Amino acid sequence: MKNSNENKFLSPGHNACAGCGQLSAAQAVMRGLNENIIIANATGCLEVTTTAYPQSAWGLPWIHSLFENAAAVASGILASLKQKGDKKTKVVVQAGDGGTFDIGLGLISGMWERGENILYICYDTEAYSNTGIQASGSTPYGASTTTTPDGSASIGSTQGKKDMLAIALAHGVKYVAQTTTGFPDDITNKVKKALSVEGPSYIQILCPCIPGWKINNDQAVMMGKSAVQTALYPLLEYSDGQLISSSLKKGFQARPAGEYLKNQGRFKHLKDKDISLIEKLAQANIDKYKI
């Protein structure tokens, strides 16, 4: 541990699943934050597992309003800080992929359109983990969820993952990054970088979900690494619209996608032909994000 912020800002006494990939990522985020932060949190696992009244795991000023409005709540907090002449405090949003890709998207668009100096962190578990692993706009092709179950007539999710990074970039978000629970130091560094940016920033973190992905509770970090190694979820960083860093460097050798997929219960029904289709998505990432 590089510093003790994680105990100060997010205490270990939360109620998340053992081995939760999101809470592990959240600790890495906290190591990148400082005291001058206000957090607006969307409804979801992170909120439910950390704030069961009368306890709270948060050591930073923290508010939860609704599922879809964390971005707008953050805009309001920022407006209040402006009026107080507080230039030191930064507003940070935390939300899951459902709150980001789906129900909260319009309000995120509004926040980005206003160009506000707010860091938005999306903990991407690729499904509505909190309500029981229903598919979201972030659920990848082939994943079995409770609303896209696999069966004799279905492969599971037939839709691909929505490209939130492209949506952020289209809004002119100044700093856009992607990372995973497998790389905690990368998360921390990206958070620090985002904090130094004047203007909107977006960090999307792939967070393996133990019950959602049907993995063992010691596999979240490994899965986060594997997602990067297979090029299915590369580490990325854009500054002012330019790709400035990528895990898909020259000479990158992708591990086979099957290595990532076969270890997860949500993909266990996939056949070799399905896996080769997903292999193509990994190749598309390599072509798109090669640096």
Next chain:
Amino acid sequence: MSKPESKQILEGSRAIALTIKNIAPAVVSAYPITPQTHIVEDLAKMKADGQAGFEYIRAESEFAAASIVLGASAAGSRVYSATSSQGLLLMAEVVYNISGLRLPIVMTTANRAISSPINIWNDHSDVMSIRDAGWIQLFAANHQEAVNAHILAYKLAEKLKLPVMINVDGYILTHSYESVIIPEPKKIKKFLPAYRPENGTYLNPDNPVTLGAFFTPAHYMETREALHEDLLASLEIIKKEYREFQKIFKDETRLAAMPFKGNVYSDGLVVYYGPNKPKTILVALGSLNGTILETIKDLKNIGLLKIKVYRPFPAESINKFITRTKNIAVIEKAINFGQAGPLYCDIKAGLSAAEAKNLNIKDYIVGLGGRDVTKKMISKIIKDAGRRDASVKFVGND
């Protein structure tokens, strides 16, 4: 140059916007919807002209506007928003969240019908959809009452940590011109001091607190009971604050009073106009009261009970007057589909069995979707009020 507090002929929306400017919220956020638009346009122009210092956040929906003022209020700032009709319905989830978080947010609703069929004119269907959301609900009958209600609203909100909605009839008040006094900031400050929330109640890095936590069945119910009890207890505080208001804003109080030759009794929650033992009492919310008073001003045996505070429901104040007669005609611009008018239901629910025993309470639904309510209609209702027949009637034609 005119005296700062002289009477002016102003559009209702303009009067509200000028009042808000003088109340000086730190953050304003809104989304345009007819007939609320003039209020938020005026505020934007005041900001553009350097006459107002608030942050003006242009939201991408009413849902966002309500969420933005929620965030700013949670961070300890005085805030303002205004909406109408579909906008209020879109905000509904945030409206409940605001009262649950006990944020002192003040919002104007320019009352308008709701869709479908789409209709942009006045009635009270919008506010009735969220009347039970835990907000204090004020209704204005004229421009000056609207001005006064906004000042009172901030005092109540910040004192009680309860949100307050001021209902003004769309077009009838928002787009019409009347004589009003807009109190200067200095005078407003005498009644409404600058907003300084207590340390530890708002988002502040120097004192980190958790707001909007997760409540399990072990704790949730107490929060609901507390909100209910606090709203009920606010009735006495509203009366008290209204008395204070009258002392400081004498001219404004006088101008808001609707001219009437007979007895007038007001406790800040309701106003009764008429004889001590009337044959019939008419009960109404908002601008309808003007039309009714105009109709009954020369009638010796008819009274009017104007409801200014609808939530918390002032049952005691209402019962004190309506039990003076046998015939009560509730005249209202909303209908609870499959039941009756909301005000009628509330009045009936607020009476004890003994009080209700001898009363003939009837419900007249009028003015939906901007249908004109005429003196002739009111006269018809007065005649009908004594009949013991169907208790809910739609009155739409002269």
